[in-house]
Amino acid sequence: MLRPYGRSHWGVSASEFAYALSMTADLTPHVVMAIAAEAEVTGIAYKSLSRFYELPPEVKGLRTLDVCSGMSDFAYGLRQRGAGAYALDLLYADFRLLRARHQESFREVARDVFQTNPDGVKARKIYQGYVQSFQASLKKRPRFYVAGSATHLPFADASFDLVTSFNGVFGTLDFDIRALSQALAEVVRVLRPGGSLQLLPYQKGPILDDHQRQNQIEAVEALGAADASLGFSDTVARESALLGGGVARLTITKAG
Numbered sequence: 389m390l391r392p393y394g395r396s397h398w399g400v401s402a403s404e405f406a407y408a409l410s411m412t413a414d415l416t417p418h419v420v421m422a423i424a425a426e427a428e429v430t431g432i433a434y435k436s437l438s439r440f441y442e443l444p445p446e447v448k449g450l451r452t453l454d455v456c457s458g459m460s461d462f463a464y465g466l467r468q469r470g471a472g473a474y475a476l477d478l479l480y481a482d483f484r485l486l487r488a489r490h491q492e493s494f495r496e497v498a499r500d501v502f503q504t505n506p507d508g509v510k511a512r513k514i515y516q517g518y519v520q521s522f523q524a525s526l527k528k529r530p531r532f533y534v535a536g537s538a539t540h541l542p543f544a545d546a547s548f549d550l551v552t553s554f555n556g557v558f559g560t561l562d563f564d565i566r567a568l569s570q571a572l573a574e575v576v577r578v579l580r581p582g583g584s585l586q587l588l589p590y591q592k593g594p595i596l597d598d599h600q601r602q603n604q605i606e607a608v609e610a611l612g613a614a615d616a617s618l619g620f621s622d623t624v625a626r627e628s629a630l631l632g633g634g635v636a637r638l639t640i641t642k643a644g
């Protein structure tokens with residue numbers, strides 16, 4: 389059953405967009421919509437995310453892709469440092485819906501993390517601080533914000549030096565093994581030889597349940613078995629009591 393999402397100003401709703409995408413490949417509309425419906429939209433800032441990744445000391449001139457980027461300003465932060473940084477999200481097909489979902493998620497953040505009234509002045513100020521770089525950057529450089537599904541990336545093979553995903557490929561798509569395997573195949577496909585793919589949270593992180601962890605292991609093992617040119621390493625990216633002990637990262641490299 390497709391969800392009755394509202395129409396966007398582009399004249400296509402996210403559900404229709406997801407349906408169209410899913411008809412072009414193996415995934416059923418039900419699975420694609422289930423993923424979108426499960427997904428909470430967040431927008432973690434570059435400042436925080438850059439501490440979870442192992443970024444090259446010099447990103448100038450690199451082509452990068454952040455998958456399931458939501459309202460994060462991660463791509464903007466990389467562009468400020470000279471990268472050609474793209475962000476992709478299913479809900480970039482419908483920015484009104486993206487914003488509405490993000491606002492919903494932020495209410496919980498205001499209550500639980502900042503311990504403030506989500507309708508109060510303080511929460512409004514924090515919210516503005518979270519979204520302003522994303523919104524400004526989207527307005528200025530819309531071509532870097534690509535509407536699409538992680539399971540069917542609209543990019544050429546071997547076209548990025550660095551591909552990242554936080555609470556996206558892992559943390560969002562991993563509740564379904566087929567969607568996860570397909571997204572993994574896609575992020576590997578667009579990575580150039582010698583490039584690196586960094587995905588979090590892998591195995592260790594507060595939002596994962598046992599089913600997601602099991603899917604991650606199965607999908608990563610299958611990927612390694614199918615492609616001997618890939619190298620895998622996992623590490624705890626950050627230890628933090630706030631994050632339920634810590635968050636781990638899986639880094640995949642493609643032989644050059």
Ligand SMILES: C[S@@+](CC[C@H](N)C(=O)[O-])C[C@H]1O[C@@H](n2cnc3c(N)ncnc32)[C@H](O)[C@@H]1O
Pocket residue numbers: 423424427428429430431432433455456457458459460476477478479536537538539553554555556560
């Ligand atoms: C939890 S948010 C993470 C956002 C951002 N990476 C961050 O860390 O703040 C998950 C995002 O994945 C997006 N998403 C869900 N399914 C997707 C799919 N199949 N392809 C692309 N994006 C998807 C959702 O729209 C949502 O913005």
